[in-house]
Amino acid sequence: MALVAENISLHTAGFELLRHISLSIAPGKVTAVVGPNGAGKSSLLKVLTGDLKPTVGRVLLDDSDIGEWPLAERAKFLAVLPQHTGLNFPFTADEVVALGRIPHQTGYARDREIVHSALALVDASYLQKRLYTQMSGGEKQRVQLARVLAQIWEPSDFGQRFLVLDEPTSAFDLSHQQLTAEIAKRLAASGVSVLVVVHDLNLAARCADHLVILNSGLIAAEGSPEKVLSERLIREVFDVDAVISQHPVSRTPLVIT
Amino acid sequence: MLVPVFTLISLGLGTVAIPFNQIVSSLLFKIIQNPDSSPMASILLDIRLPRTLLALMTGAVLATTGAILQGLFRNPLADPSLIGVSAGASVGASAVIVLLGGVVELTMFSGLSLVAIGAFAGGFIATITVYRIATSNLGTSVTTMLLAGIAIAAVAGAANSLMGYFSDNQMLRQISVWEMGTLATANWLKVGIMALITLFLGVQLPAYTKALNALLLGESEARYLGIDVQRVKRSLILLTALGVGVSVALMGLIGFVGLVVPHMVRLMIGPDHRALLPASALAGALLLLVADSLARVVVLPAELPTGILTALLGAPFFVALLIRQRREF
Numbered sequence: 211m212a213l214v215a216e217n218i219s220l221h222t223a224g225f226e227l228l229r230h231i232s233l234s235i236a237p238g239k240v241t242a243v244v245g246p247n248g249a250g251k252s253s254l255l256k257v258l259t260g261d262l263k264p265t266v267g268r269v270l271l272d273d274s275d276i277g278e279w280p281l282a283e284r285a286k287f288l289a290v291l292p293q294h295t296g297l298n299f300p301f302t303a304d305e306v307v308a309l310g311r312i313p314h315q316t317g318y319a320r321d322r323e324i325v326h327s328a329l330a331l332v333d334a335s336y337l338q339k340r341l342y343t344q345m346s347g348g349e350k351q352r353v354q355l356a357r358v359l360a361q362i363w364e365p366s367d368f369g370q371r372f373l374v375l376d377e378p379t380s381a382f383d384l385s386h387q388q389l390t391a392e393i394a395k396r397l398a399a400s401g402v403s404v405l406v407v408v409h410d411l412n413l414a415a416r417c418a419d420h421l422v423i424l425n426s427g428l429i430a431a432e433g434s435p436e437k438v439l440s441e442r443l444i445r446e447v448f449d450v451d452a453v454i455s456q457h458p459v460s461r462t463p464l465v466i467t
Numbered sequence: 468m469l470v471p472v473f474t475l476i477s478l479g480l481g482t483v484a485i486p487f488n489q490i491v492s493s494l495l496f497k498i499i500q501n502p503d504s505s506p507m508a509s510i511l512l513d514i515r516l517p518r519t520l521l522a523l524m525t526g527a528v529l530a531t532t533g534a535i536l537q538g539l540f541r542n543p544l545a546d547p548s549l550i551g552v553s554a555g556a557s558v559g560a561s562a563v564i565v566l567l568g569g570v571v572e573l574t575m576f577s578g579l580s581l582v583a584i585g586a587f588a589g590g591f592i593a594t595i596t597v598y599r600i601a602t603s604n605l606g607t608s609v610t611t612m613l614l615a616g617i618a619i620a621a622v623a624g625a626a627n628s629l630m631g632y633f634s635d636n637q638m639l640r641q642i643s644v645w646e647m648g649t650l651a652t653a654n655w656l657k658v659g660i661m662a663l664i665t666l667f668l669g670v671q672l673p674a675y676t677k678a679l680n681a682l683l684l685g686e687s688e689a690r691y692l693g694i695d696v697q698r699v700k701r702s703l704i705l706l707t708a709l710g711v712g713v714s715v716a717l718m719g720l721i722g723f724v725g726l727v728v729p730h731m732v733r734l735m736i737g738p739d740h741r742a743l744l745p746a747s748a749l750a751g752a753l754l755l756l757v758a759d760s761l762a763r764v765v766v767l768p769a770e771l772p773t774g775i776l777t778a779l780l781g782a783p784f785f786v787a788l789l790i791r792q793r794r795e796f
Contacts, residue, residue, distance in 0.1 A: 259691070261690065281693045282693035282694075285693030286693070292688060296685055297683055297685070299733075301739070305739060309680055309681055309684060309692065312677050312681055
């Protein structure tokens with residue numbers, strides 16, 4: 211099963227947010243989308259996950275239009291973490307993560323195990339009984355990450371699982387950024403399709419198998435980070451002079467600005 | 468556990484105090500079909516008992532629908548007046564009192580008055596209007612709904628004032644008593660109607676508790692969790708309009724229960740709707756029962772409109788909770 215965008219465009223109120231984008235989210239890979247502010251990254255994610263309908267073109271999930279999938283079925287194998295989650299009710303972390311199990315009927319005991327494991331995975335076990343409304347920005351973001359991880363914790367009947375993250379690390383310190391990259395890679399290794407929007411080019415270069423550079427609603431370049439990241443492209447897209455080197459340990463491209 | 472105890476106490480309170488053993492024996496006599504024709508039994512069975520049952524059910528319905536709206540709007544300060552039910556009902560009731568007051572007898576169907584029917588119609592029309600204004604082909608915008616509710620309430624307020632301006636003293640008094648809300652007009656027909664509504668909501672609502680929890684995250688998030696958000700919103704708004712509309716029609720405006728009870732319960736047990744809805748129902752039933760019992764006895768031999776007591780009782784308790792909560796931070 212694959213998630214495929216066929217020549218999609220999105221227009222709202224006279225603006226062309228996305229133009230002629232064709233993209234395939236491969237199973238078992240981490241696909242990262244990068245681009246300057248307003249490039250259309252979040253819009254692309256919303257269209258790919260069926261939250262917005264494209265003006266032109268279509269998004270296919272397992273060969274049928276994503277809008278035609280019953281929501282309750284789709285939620286069993288496609289989890290999405292939006293950029294901002296405006297939860298302002300005093301749930302505990304446990305309760306927030308347990309919301310990720312709503313699509314499944316696995317029973318209370320199994321759900322509890324999954325909730326605890328998901329919190330442990332994002333280094334948030336100590337938050338279990340704390341109130342969401344009293345957490346720091348980074349803690350909230352980790353709890354929300356645990357929630358979407360819990361949603362696709364187990365292989366689905368459909369075989370494939372998708373995890374879509376919109377700037378999951380924006381409030382994270384360095385160690386939690388790296389932890390998130392590790393989680394994304396490990397999930398991909400177990401067959402999950404991971405699609406992530408990130409701001410940090412180096413973080414993208416370290417965790418992505420496939421890098422998509424978005425600029426003004428168009429795909430400026432895509433491919434492996436080694437192939438895509440060039441000094442010329444970074445100047446064109448981000449309007450910044452940069453030097454591309456190589457990470458001494460991971461051997462992935464290193465963007466120095 | 469407090470509910471049955473207070474129910475028994477409430478049955479005894481009133482202009483004519485009924486001793487506890489008399490209550491128990493009268494109720495037992497009724498159950499074993501042995502008619503007791505003493506005046507006390509008659510007060511108990513024809514006046515006190517329907518009134519007590521009505522207080523319990525109305526409190527439960529108002530508190531539960533308040534909790535639902537707060538969840539739906541993701542705003543702990545939302546209440547039924549926000550979707551226009553109360554304002555519309557008030558216009559409906561005033562319109563019947565002012566326009567038909569001099570023309571026809573307002574009481575009919577053994578105690579179910581035209582005012583009640585007007586109030587229900589007004590409340591329902593206002594809610595549907597607010598919902599329609601806020602719904603486009605992109606779905607229902609909660610923010611637009613809040614604003615539309617405020618606009619409708621303003622229009623309704625103006626209409627009310629206009630009608631008040633052109634009405635005579637007796638009509639004004641009728642309008643004002645209706646707006647204060649009272650359970651004094653309880654009878655078995657009203658109990659029957661309210662029981663149907665309470666039962667209907669009780670059967671329908673459990674299916675929506677998970678959806679309400681997911682909705683607290685946001686609408687997109689709820690959709691990603693497999694919730695058909697538009698369908699859930701429409702059903703819950705209709706159920707709320709039905710519950711509040713009938714309560715307001717039968718009893719008048721009883722404020723505070725829908726706003727504050729769910730809020731208090733949330734402070735005590737958290738926002739999980741699977742526990743919040745039943746707990747709010749119990750707490751709402753209890754608050755309205757206690758308020759109504761007090762309304763009957765504080766100014767003996769007369770009595771106060773219940774709506775005044777709910778606010779007087781609930782507000783200090785709520786403020787105390789807020790202060791305690793603030794200290795914990």
